[in-house]
Amino acid sequence: MSARQAPTLPIRNRKSTMAQQPETRISATTPRLDVAHLAKTYGSGEKSHTVIEDLTFTVDAGEVVCIVGPSGVGKTTLLKCLAGLHPASSGRASIDGRTISGPPPEMALVFQDYNRSLMPWLTVRKNLILPLRHLKLPAAELKERCDSALAAVGLSHADNQYPWQLSGGMQQRVAIARALAYRPEILIMDEPFASVDAQTRFDLEDLCLKIRKDFNMTILVVTHDIDEAVYLADRVVVLGSRPARVLKVVDVDLPAPRDQITTRSLPDFARQRTEVLSLIKRPA
Amino acid sequence: MRNVKIRNWVIGAGTPVLLLAAWWFLSANSTDPFFPPLQTILVRFQELWLFEHFQSDVLLSLGNLFVGFAIAAVAGIGLGFATALLPPVRWMIDPLIHFLRGIPPVALVPIFISLIGFGTQMRVTSIALAALFPTMIATVDGIRSVSNDLMDVARVYRLSRKERVLNVLLPAAMPQIFSGLQVSLQVAFIVMIASEMLGSSQGIGAMTLLAQQSFMTADMWAGILLLGVIGFLVNILFSLLKRKVLSWYIGSRRMARAA
Numbered sequence: 033m034s035a036r037q038a039p040t041l042p043i044r045n046r047k048s049t050m051a052q053q054p055e056t057r058i059s060a061t062t063p064r065l066d067v068a069h070l071a072k073t074y075g076s077g078e079k080s081h082t083v084i085e086d087l088t089f090t091v092d093a094g095e096v097v098c099i100v101g102p103s104g105v106g107k108t109t110l111l112k113c114l115a116g117l118h119p120a121s122s123g124r125a126s127i128d129g130r131t132i133s134g135p136p137p138e139m140a141l142v143f144q145d146y147n148r149s150l151m152p153w154l155t156v157r158k159n160l161i162l163p164l165r166h167l168k169l170p171a172a173e174l175k176e177r178c179d180s181a182l183a184a185v186g187l188s189h190a191d192n193q194y195p196w197q198l199s200g201g202m203q204q205r206v207a208i209a210r211a212l213a214y215r216p217e218i219l220i221m222d223e224p225f226a227s228v229d230a231q232t233r234f235d236l237e238d239l240c241l242k243i244r245k246d247f248n249m250t251i252l253v254v255t256h257d258i259d260e261a262v263y264l265a266d267r268v269v270v271l272g273s274r275p276a277r278v279l280k281v282v283d284v285d286l287p288a289p290r291d292q293i294t295t296r297s298l299p300d301f302a303r304q305r306t307e308v309l310s311l312i313k314r315p316a
Numbered sequence: 317m318r319n320v321k322i323r324n325w326v327i328g329a330g331t332p333v334l335l336l337a338a339w340w341f342l343s344a345n346s347t348d349p350f351f352p353p354l355q356t357i358l359v360r361f362q363e364l365w366l367f368e369h370f371q372s373d374v375l376l377s378l379g380n381l382f383v384g385f386a387i388a389a390v391a392g393i394g395l396g397f398a399t400a401l402l403p404p405v406r407w408m409i410d411p412l413i414h415f416l417r418g419i420p421p422v423a424l425v426p427i428f429i430s431l432i433g434f435g436t437q438m439r440v441t442s443i444a445l446a447a448l449f450p451t452m453i454a455t456v457d458g459i460r461s462v463s464n465d466l467m468d469v470a471r472v473y474r475l476s477r478k479e480r481v482l483n484v485l486l487p488a489a490m491p492q493i494f495s496g497l498q499v500s501l502q503v504a505f506i507v508m509i510a511s512e513m514l515g516s517s518q519g520i521g522a523m524t525l526l527a528q529q530s531f532m533t534a535d536m537w538a539g540i541l542l543l544g545v546i547g548f549l550v551n552i553l554f555s556l557l558k559r560k561v562l563s564w565y566i567g568s569r570r571m572a573r574a575a
Protein backbone atom coordinates (compact mmCIF):
# COMPACT_ATOMS: atom_id res chain seq x y z
CA MET A 33 0.00 0.00 0.00
CA SER A 34 2.55 2.51 1.22
CA ALA A 35 4.63 2.17 -1.90
CA ARG A 36 2.00 3.66 -4.19
CA GLN A 37 3.79 6.61 -5.60
CA ALA A 38 2.43 10.05 -6.29
CA PRO A 39 -0.10 9.42 -9.05
CA THR A 40 1.06 11.81 -11.72
CA LEU A 41 4.68 12.08 -12.48
CA PRO A 42 5.27 14.21 -15.54
CA ILE A 43 4.94 12.04 -18.58
CA ARG A 44 7.14 12.75 -21.51
CA ASN A 45 5.62 13.83 -24.73
CA ARG A 46 6.43 11.20 -27.29
CA LYS A 47 7.63 13.67 -29.85
CA SER A 48 9.87 15.80 -27.69
CA THR A 49 11.50 12.84 -25.99
CA MET A 50 14.74 12.81 -27.87
CA ALA A 51 15.40 16.43 -28.59
CA GLN A 52 14.45 18.46 -25.60
CA GLN A 53 15.43 16.48 -22.57
CA PRO A 54 19.10 15.67 -22.72
CA GLU A 55 19.19 15.14 -18.96
CA THR A 56 16.98 12.07 -19.24
CA ARG A 57 18.87 10.61 -22.16
CA ILE A 58 19.66 6.98 -21.61
CA SER A 59 23.26 6.56 -20.65
CA ALA A 60 25.02 3.25 -20.39
CA THR A 61 24.59 3.31 -16.65
CA THR A 62 20.84 4.00 -16.38
CA PRO A 63 18.79 0.94 -17.21
CA ARG A 64 15.83 1.60 -19.45
CA LEU A 65 13.54 -0.49 -17.31
CA ASP A 66 14.32 -0.94 -13.65
CA VAL A 67 12.39 -3.36 -11.46
CA ALA A 68 13.41 -2.98 -7.81
CA HIS A 69 12.04 -5.16 -5.01
CA LEU A 70 8.70 -5.29 -6.76
CA ALA A 71 5.95 -7.13 -4.89
CA LYS A 72 2.34 -7.73 -5.81
CA THR A 73 -0.45 -8.96 -3.58
CA TYR A 74 -3.95 -9.38 -4.93
CA GLY A 75 -6.82 -8.56 -2.60
CA SER A 76 -6.46 -7.60 1.03
CA GLY A 77 -7.07 -8.99 4.50
CA GLU A 78 -7.75 -12.70 4.81
CA LYS A 79 -8.28 -13.25 1.14
CA SER A 80 -5.05 -11.61 0.10
CA HIS A 81 -2.81 -13.59 -2.17
CA THR A 82 0.83 -12.64 -2.61
CA VAL A 83 1.83 -13.55 -6.14
CA ILE A 84 5.14 -11.72 -6.39
CA GLU A 85 7.39 -11.46 -3.37
CA ASP A 86 10.48 -9.50 -4.32
CA LEU A 87 11.60 -9.10 -7.91
CA THR A 88 14.67 -7.19 -8.96
CA PHE A 89 16.09 -7.02 -12.46
CA THR A 90 16.87 -4.44 -15.10
CA VAL A 91 16.53 -4.16 -18.86
CA ASP A 92 18.94 -1.92 -20.74
CA ALA A 93 17.99 0.14 -23.76
CA GLY A 94 17.98 -1.91 -26.92
CA GLU A 95 18.14 -5.19 -25.04
CA VAL A 96 15.95 -8.25 -25.52
CA VAL A 97 15.17 -9.88 -22.20
CA CYS A 98 13.11 -13.04 -21.83
CA ILE A 99 11.23 -14.07 -18.72
CA VAL A 100 10.68 -17.76 -18.14
CA GLY A 101 9.04 -19.53 -15.24
CA PRO A 102 6.42 -22.17 -14.50
CA SER A 103 2.76 -21.56 -15.25
CA GLY A 104 1.00 -19.54 -12.59
CA VAL A 105 4.21 -18.13 -11.14
CA GLY A 106 3.10 -14.57 -11.83
CA LYS A 107 4.60 -13.61 -15.18
CA THR A 108 1.45 -11.98 -16.51
CA THR A 109 1.00 -10.24 -13.18
CA LEU A 110 4.51 -8.83 -13.46
CA LEU A 111 3.88 -7.54 -16.99
CA LYS A 112 0.63 -5.89 -15.93
CA CYS A 113 2.51 -4.08 -13.18
CA LEU A 114 5.14 -2.94 -15.68
CA ALA A 115 2.42 -1.75 -18.06
CA GLY A 116 0.90 0.33 -15.28
CA LEU A 117 -2.33 -1.67 -15.23
CA HIS A 118 -1.88 -2.86 -11.64
CA PRO A 119 -0.20 -0.80 -8.93
CA ALA A 120 2.74 -2.54 -7.26
CA SER A 121 2.09 -3.50 -3.63
CA SER A 122 5.61 -2.53 -2.68
CA GLY A 123 8.89 -1.83 -4.36
CA ARG A 124 8.80 -0.10 -7.70
CA ALA A 125 9.22 -0.36 -11.43
CA SER A 126 10.56 2.58 -13.37
CA ILE A 127 11.39 3.67 -16.87
CA ASP A 128 14.45 5.89 -17.20
CA GLY A 129 14.16 6.58 -13.49
CA ARG A 130 10.47 7.58 -13.57
CA THR A 131 8.26 5.36 -11.45
CA ILE A 132 5.54 3.65 -13.47
CA SER A 133 2.19 4.73 -12.06
CA GLY A 134 0.00 4.32 -15.14
CA PRO A 135 0.40 3.06 -18.69
CA PRO A 136 3.64 4.68 -19.95
CA PRO A 137 3.38 6.39 -23.34
CA GLU A 138 6.48 4.73 -24.76
CA MET A 139 5.28 1.20 -24.07
CA ALA A 140 3.11 -1.32 -25.90
CA LEU A 141 1.92 -4.63 -24.50
CA VAL A 142 0.90 -7.73 -26.44
CA PHE A 143 -1.52 -9.58 -24.19
CA GLN A 144 -1.48 -13.29 -23.55
CA ASP A 145 -5.20 -13.62 -24.32
CA TYR A 146 -4.89 -12.31 -27.84
CA ASN A 147 -8.39 -13.50 -28.76
CA ARG A 148 -9.84 -11.34 -26.01
CA SER A 149 -7.62 -8.35 -26.68
CA LEU A 150 -8.78 -7.56 -30.22
CA MET A 151 -11.95 -5.56 -30.88
CA PRO A 152 -14.35 -7.96 -32.63
CA TRP A 153 -16.34 -5.12 -34.22
CA LEU A 154 -13.31 -3.71 -36.01
CA THR A 155 -11.54 -5.11 -39.02
CA VAL A 156 -7.88 -6.00 -38.68
CA ARG A 157 -6.74 -2.66 -40.09
CA LYS A 158 -9.11 -0.68 -37.87
CA ASN A 159 -7.84 -2.62 -34.87
CA LEU A 160 -4.37 -1.35 -35.74
CA ILE A 161 -5.59 2.20 -36.21
CA LEU A 162 -7.56 2.51 -32.97
CA PRO A 163 -4.52 3.12 -30.69
CA LEU A 164 -3.01 5.52 -33.23
CA ARG A 165 -5.96 7.87 -33.50
CA HIS A 166 -4.97 10.08 -30.62
CA LEU A 167 -1.45 10.48 -32.02
CA LYS A 168 -3.03 12.54 -34.82
CA LEU A 169 -0.67 11.20 -37.47
CA PRO A 170 -0.90 12.33 -41.09
CA ALA A 171 -3.00 9.92 -43.16
CA ALA A 172 -0.04 8.77 -45.21
CA GLU A 173 2.01 7.84 -42.17
CA LEU A 174 -0.96 6.07 -40.61
CA LYS A 175 -1.35 3.95 -43.70
CA GLU A 176 2.36 3.28 -43.96
CA ARG A 177 2.57 2.15 -40.33
CA CYS A 178 -0.38 -0.24 -40.73
CA ASP A 179 0.83 -1.59 -44.05
CA SER A 180 4.33 -2.29 -42.82
CA ALA A 181 3.16 -3.79 -39.53
CA LEU A 182 0.77 -6.12 -41.35
CA ALA A 183 3.42 -7.04 -43.88
CA ALA A 184 5.88 -7.76 -41.07
CA VAL A 185 3.59 -10.39 -39.55
CA GLY A 186 2.55 -11.72 -42.96
CA LEU A 187 -1.07 -10.56 -42.81
CA SER A 188 -1.28 -7.97 -45.58
CA HIS A 189 -4.04 -9.97 -47.22
CA ALA A 190 -6.21 -10.03 -44.09
CA ASP A 191 -6.52 -6.32 -43.37
CA ASN A 192 -10.22 -6.19 -44.23
CA GLN A 193 -11.22 -9.24 -42.27
CA TYR A 194 -12.59 -9.37 -38.77
CA PRO A 195 -10.52 -11.00 -36.00
CA TRP A 196 -13.11 -13.73 -35.49
CA GLN A 197 -12.71 -14.76 -39.11
CA LEU A 198 -9.05 -15.59 -38.47
CA SER A 199 -7.31 -18.56 -36.90
CA GLY A 200 -5.84 -18.26 -33.40
CA GLY A 201 -2.31 -17.86 -34.71
CA MET A 202 -3.41 -15.16 -37.12
CA GLN A 203 -5.20 -13.28 -34.35
CA GLN A 204 -2.04 -13.41 -32.30
CA ARG A 205 -0.14 -11.90 -35.20
CA VAL A 206 -2.75 -9.13 -35.48
CA ALA A 207 -2.15 -8.30 -31.82
CA ILE A 208 1.59 -8.18 -32.52
CA ALA A 209 1.03 -6.00 -35.59
CA ARG A 210 -1.05 -3.60 -33.52
CA ALA A 211 1.86 -3.18 -31.13
CA LEU A 212 4.32 -2.73 -34.00
CA ALA A 213 2.20 -0.05 -35.68
CA TYR A 214 2.20 1.83 -32.37
CA ARG A 215 6.03 2.06 -32.69
CA PRO A 216 6.73 1.81 -28.97
CA GLU A 217 10.18 2.33 -27.54
CA ILE A 218 9.58 -0.53 -25.15
CA LEU A 219 7.69 -3.59 -26.37
CA ILE A 220 6.40 -6.13 -23.87
CA MET A 221 4.92 -9.41 -25.06
CA ASP A 222 3.20 -12.12 -23.03
CA GLU A 223 3.73 -15.52 -24.67
CA PRO A 224 3.29 -13.95 -28.08
CA PHE A 225 4.20 -16.96 -30.20
CA ALA A 226 2.31 -19.62 -28.27
CA SER A 227 -0.26 -20.62 -30.86
CA VAL A 228 1.49 -20.26 -34.19
CA ASP A 229 3.04 -23.03 -36.23
CA ALA A 230 6.76 -23.73 -36.04
CA GLN A 231 7.68 -21.93 -39.25
CA THR A 232 5.72 -18.77 -38.34
CA ARG A 233 7.22 -18.94 -34.89
CA PHE A 234 10.75 -18.82 -36.31
CA ASP A 235 9.73 -15.94 -38.56
CA LEU A 236 8.25 -13.97 -35.68
CA GLU A 237 11.30 -14.59 -33.50
CA ASP A 238 13.49 -13.18 -36.24
CA LEU A 239 11.07 -10.30 -36.71
CA CYS A 240 11.48 -9.53 -33.05
CA LEU A 241 15.26 -9.36 -33.41
CA LYS A 242 14.93 -7.29 -36.57
CA ILE A 243 12.72 -4.60 -35.03
CA ARG A 244 15.07 -4.39 -32.09
CA LYS A 245 17.85 -3.64 -34.56
CA ASP A 246 15.86 -1.35 -36.88
CA PHE A 247 14.13 0.74 -34.21
CA ASN A 248 16.51 0.18 -31.33
CA MET A 249 13.52 -1.13 -29.41
CA THR A 250 13.79 -2.51 -25.92
CA ILE A 251 11.94 -5.81 -25.79
CA LEU A 252 10.70 -7.93 -22.92
CA VAL A 253 9.18 -11.30 -23.76
CA VAL A 254 7.51 -13.86 -21.53
CA THR A 255 7.75 -17.35 -22.92
CA HIS A 256 7.30 -20.97 -21.94
CA ASP A 257 9.79 -22.11 -24.51
CA ILE A 258 13.30 -22.21 -23.11
CA ASP A 259 14.94 -22.64 -26.52
CA GLU A 260 13.10 -19.57 -27.69
CA ALA A 261 14.21 -17.60 -24.64
CA VAL A 262 17.86 -18.46 -25.19
CA TYR A 263 17.64 -17.82 -28.92
CA LEU A 264 16.02 -14.38 -28.54
CA ALA A 265 17.48 -12.96 -25.39
CA ASP A 266 20.52 -11.06 -24.31
CA ARG A 267 19.51 -12.10 -20.83
CA VAL A 268 17.01 -14.57 -19.46
CA VAL A 269 15.26 -13.84 -16.17
CA VAL A 270 14.27 -17.14 -14.54
CA LEU A 271 11.37 -16.85 -12.13
CA GLY A 272 10.41 -19.48 -9.62
CA SER A 273 8.95 -20.44 -6.26
CA ARG A 274 5.73 -19.17 -4.80
CA PRO A 275 5.44 -16.25 -4.27
CA ALA A 276 7.63 -15.44 -7.23
CA ARG A 277 11.30 -14.57 -6.92
CA VAL A 278 14.09 -14.20 -9.45
CA LEU A 279 15.96 -17.51 -9.35
CA LYS A 280 18.68 -16.24 -11.60
CA VAL A 281 19.40 -13.85 -14.42
CA VAL A 282 21.29 -15.80 -17.08
CA ASP A 283 23.47 -13.77 -19.44
CA VAL A 284 23.21 -15.26 -22.89
CA ASP A 285 26.52 -14.84 -24.70
CA LEU A 286 25.70 -16.04 -28.17
CA PRO A 287 27.07 -14.14 -31.14
CA ALA A 288 24.95 -11.73 -33.15
CA PRO A 289 23.37 -11.82 -35.63
CA ARG A 290 21.49 -14.88 -34.55
CA ASP A 291 20.33 -17.41 -37.04
CA GLN A 292 17.72 -20.10 -36.54
CA ILE A 293 19.97 -22.88 -37.82
CA THR A 294 23.51 -21.93 -36.92
CA THR A 295 22.80 -20.31 -33.54
CA ARG A 296 20.66 -23.19 -32.37
CA SER A 297 23.38 -25.70 -33.26
CA LEU A 298 26.11 -23.98 -31.30
CA PRO A 299 27.47 -25.87 -28.28
CA ASP A 300 27.01 -22.66 -26.26
CA PHE A 301 23.33 -22.66 -27.13
CA ALA A 302 22.93 -26.16 -25.72
CA ARG A 303 24.90 -25.25 -22.63
CA GLN A 304 22.80 -22.18 -21.90
CA ARG A 305 19.47 -23.82 -22.48
CA THR A 306 20.55 -26.61 -20.15
CA GLU A 307 21.44 -24.02 -17.53
CA VAL A 308 18.02 -22.38 -17.76
CA LEU A 309 16.22 -25.71 -17.88
CA SER A 310 17.95 -27.02 -14.78
CA LEU A 311 16.98 -23.84 -12.91
CA ILE A 312 13.34 -24.39 -13.81
CA LYS A 313 13.37 -28.10 -13.12
CA ARG A 314 14.94 -27.61 -9.73
CA PRO A 315 12.42 -28.39 -6.98
CA ALA A 316 11.19 -25.13 -5.50
CA MET B 317 -28.55 -23.71 -47.01
CA ARG B 318 -30.33 -21.76 -49.74
CA ASN B 319 -33.23 -24.15 -49.85
CA VAL B 320 -33.73 -23.81 -46.13
CA LYS B 321 -33.77 -20.05 -46.52
CA ILE B 322 -36.35 -20.18 -49.29
CA ARG B 323 -38.46 -22.63 -47.31
CA ASN B 324 -38.40 -20.38 -44.25
CA TRP B 325 -39.38 -17.47 -46.39
CA VAL B 326 -42.30 -19.34 -47.91
CA ILE B 327 -43.51 -20.42 -44.49
CA GLY B 328 -43.02 -16.93 -43.08
CA ALA B 329 -44.94 -15.19 -45.83
CA GLY B 330 -47.36 -18.03 -46.59
CA THR B 331 -48.84 -18.49 -43.14
CA PRO B 332 -50.35 -15.00 -42.86
CA VAL B 333 -51.63 -15.22 -46.42
CA LEU B 334 -53.29 -18.54 -45.63
CA LEU B 335 -54.85 -17.19 -42.46
CA LEU B 336 -56.16 -14.15 -44.31
CA ALA B 337 -57.60 -16.39 -47.01
CA ALA B 338 -59.29 -18.53 -44.35
CA TRP B 339 -60.67 -15.42 -42.70
CA TRP B 340 -61.89 -14.16 -46.08
CA PHE B 341 -63.83 -17.33 -46.98
CA LEU B 342 -65.15 -18.16 -43.53
CA SER B 343 -66.45 -14.64 -42.98
CA ALA B 344 -67.70 -14.12 -46.52
CA ASN B 345 -71.40 -14.67 -45.73
CA SER B 346 -71.23 -13.63 -42.11
CA THR B 347 -74.22 -11.78 -40.72
CA ASP B 348 -72.84 -11.70 -37.20
CA PRO B 349 -72.53 -7.97 -36.42
CA PHE B 350 -69.33 -8.58 -34.48
CA PHE B 351 -67.62 -10.52 -37.28
CA PRO B 352 -68.34 -8.70 -40.53
CA PRO B 353 -66.98 -10.19 -43.78
CA LEU B 354 -63.29 -9.48 -44.33
CA GLN B 355 -64.23 -7.88 -47.60
CA THR B 356 -66.27 -5.23 -45.79
CA ILE B 357 -63.39 -4.67 -43.37
CA LEU B 358 -60.93 -4.20 -46.20
CA VAL B 359 -63.17 -1.73 -47.95
CA ARG B 360 -63.44 0.28 -44.77
CA PHE B 361 -59.70 -0.11 -44.23
CA GLN B 362 -59.04 1.46 -47.56
CA GLU B 363 -61.59 4.22 -47.10
CA LEU B 364 -60.58 5.08 -43.57
CA TRP B 365 -56.87 4.72 -43.37
CA LEU B 366 -55.53 5.21 -46.83
CA PHE B 367 -57.31 8.47 -47.51
CA GLU B 368 -59.57 10.10 -44.99
CA HIS B 369 -57.53 9.67 -41.85
CA PHE B 370 -54.10 9.01 -43.20
CA GLN B 371 -52.62 12.33 -42.31
CA SER B 372 -54.73 13.24 -39.30
CA ASP B 373 -54.48 9.89 -37.55
CA VAL B 374 -52.06 7.40 -39.08
CA LEU B 375 -49.20 9.85 -39.48
CA LEU B 376 -49.95 11.35 -36.09
CA SER B 377 -49.73 7.98 -34.38
CA LEU B 378 -46.59 6.98 -36.22
CA GLY B 379 -45.02 10.35 -35.46
CA ASN B 380 -45.71 9.95 -31.75
CA LEU B 381 -44.34 6.43 -31.80
CA PHE B 382 -41.18 7.46 -33.62
CA VAL B 383 -40.43 10.57 -31.57
CA GLY B 384 -41.22 8.84 -28.28
CA PHE B 385 -39.06 5.84 -29.13
CA ALA B 386 -36.18 7.99 -30.39
CA ILE B 387 -36.17 10.01 -27.17
CA ALA B 388 -36.33 6.80 -25.13
CA ALA B 389 -33.44 5.26 -27.08
CA VAL B 390 -31.12 8.25 -26.77
CA ALA B 391 -32.00 8.99 -23.15
CA GLY B 392 -31.92 5.31 -22.20
CA ILE B 393 -28.45 4.77 -23.64
CA GLY B 394 -27.21 8.06 -22.17
CA LEU B 395 -28.61 7.35 -18.71
CA GLY B 396 -27.29 3.80 -18.92
CA PHE B 397 -23.78 5.08 -19.55
CA ALA B 398 -24.08 7.65 -16.78
CA THR B 399 -25.31 4.97 -14.37
CA ALA B 400 -22.55 2.54 -15.26
CA LEU B 401 -19.71 5.06 -15.29
CA LEU B 402 -20.51 7.80 -12.79
CA PRO B 403 -20.69 6.65 -9.16
CA PRO B 404 -23.07 9.39 -7.90
CA VAL B 405 -25.58 8.57 -10.65
CA ARG B 406 -25.12 4.89 -9.93
CA TRP B 407 -26.04 5.36 -6.28
CA MET B 408 -29.19 7.17 -7.28
CA ILE B 409 -30.36 4.89 -10.06
CA ASP B 410 -29.15 1.43 -9.04
CA PRO B 411 -31.95 0.82 -6.49
CA LEU B 412 -34.51 1.82 -9.11
CA ILE B 413 -32.96 -0.61 -11.57
CA HIS B 414 -33.05 -3.43 -9.04
CA PHE B 415 -36.70 -2.65 -8.41
CA LEU B 416 -37.63 -2.52 -12.08
CA ARG B 417 -35.60 -5.53 -13.13
CA GLY B 418 -38.07 -7.99 -11.66
CA ILE B 419 -41.09 -6.42 -13.34
CA PRO B 420 -41.87 -7.22 -16.97
CA PRO B 421 -41.74 -3.92 -18.89
CA VAL B 422 -45.31 -4.27 -20.12
CA ALA B 423 -46.54 -4.38 -16.54
CA LEU B 424 -45.31 -0.82 -16.11
CA VAL B 425 -47.60 0.43 -18.83
CA PRO B 426 -50.57 1.16 -16.50
CA ILE B 427 -48.40 3.57 -14.48
CA PHE B 428 -47.63 5.61 -17.53
CA ILE B 429 -51.15 5.47 -18.82
CA SER B 430 -52.43 6.92 -15.58
CA LEU B 431 -49.88 9.70 -15.96
CA ILE B 432 -51.16 10.57 -19.38
CA GLY B 433 -52.89 13.88 -19.70
CA PHE B 434 -54.17 15.30 -22.93
CA GLY B 435 -52.35 16.52 -25.97
CA THR B 436 -49.61 15.19 -28.15
CA GLN B 437 -46.83 16.30 -25.88
CA MET B 438 -48.04 14.29 -22.93
CA ARG B 439 -48.54 11.29 -25.14
CA VAL B 440 -45.01 11.45 -26.50
CA THR B 441 -43.70 11.94 -22.98
CA SER B 442 -45.45 8.86 -21.69
CA ILE B 443 -44.24 6.76 -24.63
CA ALA B 444 -40.68 7.96 -24.07
CA LEU B 445 -40.80 7.41 -20.31
CA ALA B 446 -42.23 3.91 -20.53
CA ALA B 447 -39.83 2.86 -23.27
CA LEU B 448 -36.78 4.32 -21.57
CA PHE B 449 -36.24 1.73 -18.88
CA PRO B 450 -35.66 -1.44 -20.90
CA THR B 451 -32.96 0.31 -22.92
CA MET B 452 -31.38 1.91 -19.87
CA ILE B 453 -31.18 -1.34 -17.93
CA ALA B 454 -29.81 -3.23 -20.93
CA THR B 455 -27.18 -0.52 -21.45
CA VAL B 456 -26.02 -0.71 -17.84
CA ASP B 457 -25.81 -4.51 -18.05
CA GLY B 458 -24.03 -4.30 -21.38
CA ILE B 459 -21.36 -1.93 -20.12
CA ARG B 460 -20.79 -3.93 -16.96
CA SER B 461 -20.20 -7.08 -18.95
CA VAL B 462 -17.53 -5.59 -21.21
CA SER B 463 -14.44 -7.71 -20.58
CA ASN B 464 -11.61 -6.35 -18.47
CA ASP B 465 -9.19 -7.47 -21.14
CA LEU B 466 -10.60 -5.00 -23.64
CA MET B 467 -10.47 -2.19 -21.10
CA ASP B 468 -6.85 -3.11 -20.31
CA VAL B 469 -6.03 -2.81 -23.99
CA ALA B 470 -7.70 0.59 -24.07
CA ARG B 471 -5.62 1.71 -21.10
CA VAL B 472 -2.29 0.35 -22.31
CA TYR B 473 -2.74 2.13 -25.62
CA ARG B 474 -3.79 5.24 -23.72
CA LEU B 475 -7.12 5.82 -25.42
CA SER B 476 -8.80 9.00 -24.25
CA ARG B 477 -11.90 8.81 -22.10
CA LYS B 478 -14.02 9.78 -25.07
CA GLU B 479 -12.44 7.06 -27.22
CA ARG B 480 -12.96 4.53 -24.46
CA VAL B 481 -16.65 5.38 -24.26
CA LEU B 482 -17.42 5.78 -27.96
CA ASN B 483 -14.99 3.31 -29.53
CA VAL B 484 -14.77 0.56 -26.95
CA LEU B 485 -17.65 0.54 -24.47
CA LEU B 486 -20.42 1.54 -26.86
CA PRO B 487 -19.71 -1.03 -29.58
CA ALA B 488 -18.90 -3.74 -27.03
CA ALA B 489 -22.22 -3.16 -25.26
CA MET B 490 -24.18 -2.77 -28.50
CA PRO B 491 -25.57 -6.32 -28.70
CA GLN B 492 -27.15 -5.94 -25.28
CA ILE B 493 -28.27 -2.39 -25.99
CA PHE B 494 -30.11 -3.68 -29.04
CA SER B 495 -32.03 -6.29 -27.12
CA GLY B 496 -33.05 -3.48 -24.78
CA LEU B 497 -34.15 -1.35 -27.73
CA GLN B 498 -36.26 -4.19 -29.06
CA VAL B 499 -38.22 -4.37 -25.81
CA SER B 500 -38.45 -0.59 -25.71
CA LEU B 501 -39.96 -0.59 -29.15
CA GLN B 502 -42.69 -3.02 -28.12
CA VAL B 503 -43.45 -0.98 -25.03
CA ALA B 504 -43.53 2.24 -27.05
CA PHE B 505 -46.02 0.67 -29.45
CA ILE B 506 -48.30 -0.49 -26.70
CA VAL B 507 -48.20 2.83 -24.88
CA MET B 508 -48.84 4.66 -28.13
CA ILE B 509 -52.07 2.74 -28.71
CA ALA B 510 -53.13 2.82 -25.09
CA SER B 511 -52.51 6.54 -24.78
CA GLU B 512 -54.72 7.22 -27.77
CA MET B 513 -57.46 4.97 -26.53
CA LEU B 514 -57.54 6.76 -23.20
CA GLY B 515 -56.75 10.37 -23.62
CA SER B 516 -57.42 11.35 -27.16
CA SER B 517 -59.86 11.70 -30.00
CA GLN B 518 -57.18 11.40 -32.62
CA GLY B 519 -54.88 8.62 -33.69
CA ILE B 520 -55.37 5.02 -34.72
CA GLY B 521 -56.05 3.86 -31.18
CA ALA B 522 -58.69 6.53 -30.62
CA MET B 523 -60.39 5.79 -33.93
CA THR B 524 -60.45 2.09 -33.23
CA LEU B 525 -61.94 2.49 -29.78
CA LEU B 526 -64.45 5.01 -31.03
CA ALA B 527 -65.55 2.59 -33.73
CA GLN B 528 -66.01 -0.15 -31.17
CA GLN B 529 -68.05 2.12 -28.90
CA SER B 530 -70.30 3.18 -31.73
CA PHE B 531 -70.83 -0.40 -32.92
CA MET B 532 -69.04 0.17 -36.23
CA THR B 533 -67.37 -3.21 -36.04
CA ALA B 534 -65.98 -3.16 -39.56
CA ASP B 535 -64.15 0.06 -38.70
CA MET B 536 -62.89 -1.46 -35.49
CA TRP B 537 -61.51 -4.47 -37.28
CA ALA B 538 -59.95 -2.22 -39.87
CA GLY B 539 -58.16 -0.35 -37.06
CA ILE B 540 -56.89 -3.55 -35.50
CA LEU B 541 -55.72 -4.74 -38.88
CA LEU B 542 -53.84 -1.50 -39.42
CA LEU B 543 -52.15 -1.78 -36.02
CA GLY B 544 -51.05 -5.28 -36.91
CA VAL B 545 -49.61 -4.15 -40.22
CA ILE B 546 -47.78 -1.23 -38.62
CA GLY B 547 -46.33 -3.41 -35.86
CA PHE B 548 -45.15 -5.87 -38.47
CA LEU B 549 -43.49 -3.21 -40.64
CA VAL B 550 -41.87 -1.44 -37.70
CA ASN B 551 -40.38 -4.71 -36.54
CA ILE B 552 -39.01 -5.42 -39.98
CA LEU B 553 -37.37 -1.99 -40.10
CA PHE B 554 -35.87 -2.57 -36.68
CA SER B 555 -34.49 -5.96 -37.68
CA LEU B 556 -32.87 -4.45 -40.76
CA LEU B 557 -31.19 -1.78 -38.65
CA LYS B 558 -30.04 -4.36 -36.16
CA ARG B 559 -28.63 -6.59 -38.85
CA LYS B 560 -26.63 -3.68 -40.20
CA VAL B 561 -25.28 -2.36 -36.91
CA LEU B 562 -24.57 -5.76 -35.37
CA SER B 563 -23.32 -7.57 -38.46
CA TRP B 564 -19.98 -8.23 -36.72
CA TYR B 565 -21.76 -9.76 -33.76
CA ILE B 566 -24.08 -11.91 -35.83
CA GLY B 567 -21.11 -13.06 -37.91
CA SER B 568 -18.95 -13.90 -34.91
CA ARG B 569 -21.76 -15.81 -33.25
CA ARG B 570 -22.35 -17.83 -36.36
CA MET B 571 -18.61 -18.52 -36.52
CA ALA B 572 -18.51 -19.62 -32.89
CA ARG B 573 -21.45 -21.97 -33.43
CA ALA B 574 -19.88 -23.48 -36.51
CA ALA B 575 -16.60 -24.15 -34.68
Ligand SMILES: Nc1ncnc2c1ncn2[C@@H]1O[C@H](COP(=O)(O)OP(=O)(O)OP(=O)(O)O)[C@@H](O)[C@H]1O
Nearest residue numbers: 074075081083102103104105106107108109110144
Ligand atom coordinates in the same frame (compact mmCIF):
# COMPACT_ATOMS: atom_id res chain seq x y z
N1 LIG C 1 -6.72 -10.20 -11.06
C1 LIG C 1 -6.31 -11.19 -10.21
N2 LIG C 1 -6.82 -11.27 -8.96
C2 LIG C 1 -6.42 -12.23 -8.11
N3 LIG C 1 -5.50 -13.18 -8.41
C3 LIG C 1 -4.94 -13.16 -9.63
C4 LIG C 1 -5.33 -12.16 -10.61
N4 LIG C 1 -4.61 -12.38 -11.73
C5 LIG C 1 -3.84 -13.46 -11.49
N5 LIG C 1 -4.03 -13.93 -10.23
C6 LIG C 1 -3.32 -15.06 -9.60
O1 LIG C 1 -1.96 -14.80 -9.66
C7 LIG C 1 -1.23 -15.99 -9.92
C8 LIG C 1 -0.29 -15.77 -11.08
O2 LIG C 1 -1.03 -15.56 -12.26
P1 LIG C 1 -0.35 -15.11 -13.61
O3 LIG C 1 -1.42 -15.01 -14.61
O4 LIG C 1 0.45 -13.89 -13.37
O5 LIG C 1 0.60 -16.34 -13.92
P2 LIG C 1 1.49 -16.63 -15.20
O6 LIG C 1 2.86 -16.85 -14.73
O7 LIG C 1 1.28 -15.60 -16.23
O8 LIG C 1 0.90 -18.02 -15.71
P3 LIG C 1 0.79 -18.59 -17.20
O9 LIG C 1 2.18 -18.99 -17.59
O10 LIG C 1 -0.10 -19.77 -17.08
O11 LIG C 1 0.23 -17.52 -18.06
C9 LIG C 1 -2.25 -17.09 -10.14
O12 LIG C 1 -2.33 -17.85 -8.96
C10 LIG C 1 -3.53 -16.34 -10.37
O13 LIG C 1 -4.61 -17.07 -9.86
Ligand SMILES: [Mg+2]
Nearest residue numbers: 107108144222
Ligand atom coordinates in the same frame (compact mmCIF):
# COMPACT_ATOMS: atom_id res chain seq x y z
MG1 LIG D 1 0.47 -15.55 -18.11
